[in-house]
Amino acid sequence: MAVPKERIFPTQAQVLGATRPGHDAILTPEALAFLATLHHRFDARRRELLAERVARQARYDDGQLPDFRTDTTAIREGHWVVAPIPAALRDRRVEITGPVERKMIINALNSGAKVFMADFEDSSAPTFANQIDGQINLRDAVDGSIAYTSPEGKQYRVEENPAVLVVRPRGWHLPERHITVDGEPMAGALVDFGLFAFHNARRLQARDRGPYFYLPKLQAMEEAALWNDVMAAAEEFLDLPPDCMKATVLIETLPAVFQMHEILHALRGRAVGLNCGRWDYIFSYLKTFRAHRDRLLPDRGQVLMTVPFLKAYSELLIQTCHRRGAFAMGGMAAQIPIKGDEAANEAALAKVRADKLREVQAGHDGTWVAHPALVPVAQEVFDKYMPSPNQLNVVRADVNVCRDQLIAPCSGTITRAGFDNNVEVALRYTASWLDGQGCVPIHHLMEDAATAEIARAQLWQWLHLGPLEFTDHAPIDAALFDHSLAKHTHRLIESGSPVAHRAEQASTLLKQLTHADELGDFLTLAAYEQLA
Numbered sequence: 001m002a003v004p005k006e007r008i009f010p011t012q013a014q015v016l017g018a019t020r021p022g023h024d025a026i027l028t029p030e031a032l033a034f035l036a037t038l039h040h041r042f043d044a045r046r047r048e049l050l051a052e053r054v055a056r057q058a059r060y061d062d063g064q065l066p067d068f069r070t071d072t073t074a075i076r077e078g079h080w081v082v083a084p085i086p087a088a089l090r091d092r093r094v095e096i097t098g099p100v101e102r103k104m105i106i107n108a109l110n111s112g113a114k115v116f117m118a119d120f121e122d123s124s125a126p127t128f129a130n131q132i133d134g135q136i137n138l139r140d141a142v143d144g145s146i147a148y149t150s151p152e153g154k155q156y157r158v159e160e161n162p163a164v165l166v167v168r169p170r171g172w173h174l175p176e177r178h179i180t181v182d183g184e185p186m187a188g189a190l191v192d193f194g195l196f197a198f199h200n201a202r203r204l205q206a207r208d209r210g211p212y213f214y215l216p217k218l219q220a221m222e223e224a225a226l227w228n229d230v231m232a233a234a235e236e237f238l239d240l241p242p243d244c245m246k247a248t249v250l251i252e253t254l255p256a257v258f259q260m261h262e263i264l265h266a267l268r269g270r271a272v273g274l275n276c277g278r279w280d281y282i283f284s285y286l287k288t289f290r291a292h293r294d295r296l297l298p299d300r301g302q303v304l305m306t307v308p309f310l311k312a313y314s315e316l317l318i319q320t321c322h323r324r325g326a327f328a329m330g331g332m333a334a335q336i337p338i339k340g341d342e343a344a345n346e347a348a349l350a351k352v353r354a355d356k357l358r359e360v361q362a363g364h365d366g367t368w369v370a371h372p373a374l375v376p377v378a379q380e381v382f383d384k385y386m387p388s389p390n391q392l393n394v395v396r397a398d399v400n401v402c403r404d405q406l407i408a409p410c411s412g413t414i415t416r417a418g419f420d421n422n423v424e425v426a427l428r429y430t431a432s433w434l435d436g437q438g439c440v441p442i443h444h445l446m447e448d449a450a451t452a453e454i455a456r457a458q459l460w461q462w463l464h465l466g467p468l469e470f471t472d473h474a475p476i477d478a479a480l481f482d483h484s485l486a487k488h489t490h491r492l493i494e495s496g497s498p499v500a501h502r503a504e505q506a507s508t509l510l511k512q513l514t515h516a517d518e519l520g521d522f523l524t525l526a527a528y529e530q531l532a
């Protein structure tokens with residue numbers, strides 16, 4: 001893409017990773033100069049905001065509880081709405097999500113969903129090849145040339161009326177060590193956003209669609225303001241109209257739920273909605289309260305969206321969004337279709353249906369599905385209960401959520417089966433991730449970075465905030481964890497799984513993380529050190 005010379009920052013980002021054929025068309029000198037510009041202008045601020053996360057967590061560790069801000073009351077109480085939502089995003093009843101693999105992108109675009117969220121984040125293991133191949137695939141999807149032939153000879157191409165593309169870059173915390181500026185690794189977020197915007201934003205803007213993004217794992221309005229400034233700078237650099245880049249923000253950290261008005265306000269020229277990222281939200285609840293024994297969570301299978309703290313979160317999100325003219329998107333049920341067992345499949349679909357029914361009846365404007373076969377399931381429910389394109393008119397004046405409801409302890413039990421399942425899922429997911437696969441089915445559930453984080457964080461919590469015991473009074477202790485981990489490691493090695501060779505490596509990493517005195521910030525940060 002031609003960019004006026006005076007806009008190009010003198011430094012180029014350096015590529016340290018091995019590149020493959022086709023990568024040079026993404027990692028062009030102009031694109032690398034654009035990345036360097038983003039890095040120079042915004043990385044120091046990003047690092048400051050990450051330091052604020054650490055300070056915030058230290059306050060929670062000292063016993064403070066998250067709460068609404070006192071310095072932003074005027075924003076919460078003021079009368080303002082977000083900018084008008086573009087036509088392409090006014091009906092988002094079903095959104096399919098998935099990694100940026102070539103075949104899956106085509107399948108997702110053809111799935112019948114209104115939106116496809118192309119994911120560089122929770123469902124991606126960010127090897128350099130995955131991330132840059134993903135950029136090639138998205139560029140080809142945007143320019144209409146994407147096609148794929150499977151090893152069996154099946155041909156894939158995009159059909160008419162594909163889903164609207166929305167891209168999710170990595171969160172602010174993850175580095176991209178294969179691209180550096182002045183010797184410093186770039187932020188994965190700036191690399192994913194920057195390369196996608198550089199190669200596709202103008203082309204998208206020239207059509208009836210635009211450059212649209214999902215923004216993950218924010219904790220505070222200042223982090224949203226940083227994204228706003230990054231996008232504004234990119235628009236200026238790429239000669240695009242101000243605020244044409246649109247953002248839907250995942251509310252998937254506990255601190256962020258207390259700043260939803262503020263986050264929308266920081267992005268008000270470009271915010272189109274918030275989304276209930278339930279899995280990371282549960283993980284964030286665990287992490288925020290890692291030192292609070294009175295807020296331990298039971299088995300993850302019991303932490304459903306109907307438990308009080310999650311119900312309060314989703315209802316407050318709907319009320320907040322609709323007050324501001326923004327969409328309130330629902331989230332992901334973990335069930336996926338089960339092949340070869342009709343009864344089990346029907347039971348899984350019934351769970352998805354019930355989840356979508358809860359969402360649409362609560363006032364959500366749309367929802368997420370993990371698999372193409374779930375598009376009609378979710379759509380049927382939303383079509384029935386949401387005949388208009390959205391339900392921005394549902395103001396939920398009945399909702400009156402206070403701080404204590406958002407952080408309410410969750411009742412339930414810790415079972416042996418739940419403990420063992422956490423060990424198995426954390427191990428098998430980590431092995432897959434280390435092998436370059438960021439989303440996998442385990443026991444017929446979708447497991448990705450967020451769900452795996454819950455599994456491993458719970459293990460840490462149960463071992464470190466104890467002494468705890470199961471319902472049969474057997475102690476929950478490190479010896480039990482070591483035993484279960486050894487058992488599942490052995491099983492994975494013997495399983496013939498394509499990731500069996502990663503079993504020992506994943507096991508060692510999990511052991512370190514679970515035995516550590518402090519709950520590590522992100523599994524994916526620790527594992528990134530070892531990612532090929």
Ligand SMILES: CC(=O)SCCNC(=O)CCNC(=O)[C@H](O)C(C)(C)COP(=O)(O)OP(=O)(O)OC[C@H]1O[C@@H](n2cnc3c(N)ncnc32)[C@H](O)[C@@H]1OP(=O)(O)O
Nearest residue numbers: 097098104107108122123279332370371439440441446450
């Ligand atoms: C917490 C969060 O962040 S949620 C968001 C992140 N998570 C996701 O996006 C989940 C994405 N989903 C997936 O990756 C997959 O559905 C999995 C891993 C859960 C299951 O994958 P598989 O076991 O391969 O599913 P399955 O074999 O049933 O797939 C059947 C077909 O559907 C396709 N498919 C499955 N999921 C998707 C998807 N999300 N998008 C597009 N195509 C898909 C497969 O590619 C396959 O295509 P083919 O018949 O042309 O070969």
Ligand SMILES: O=CC(=O)O
Nearest residue numbers: 277278279280450
């Ligand atoms: O990103 C979504 C989530 O649930 O986490």
Ligand SMILES: [Mg+2]
Nearest residue numbers: 122277280450
């Ligand atoms: Mg998430």
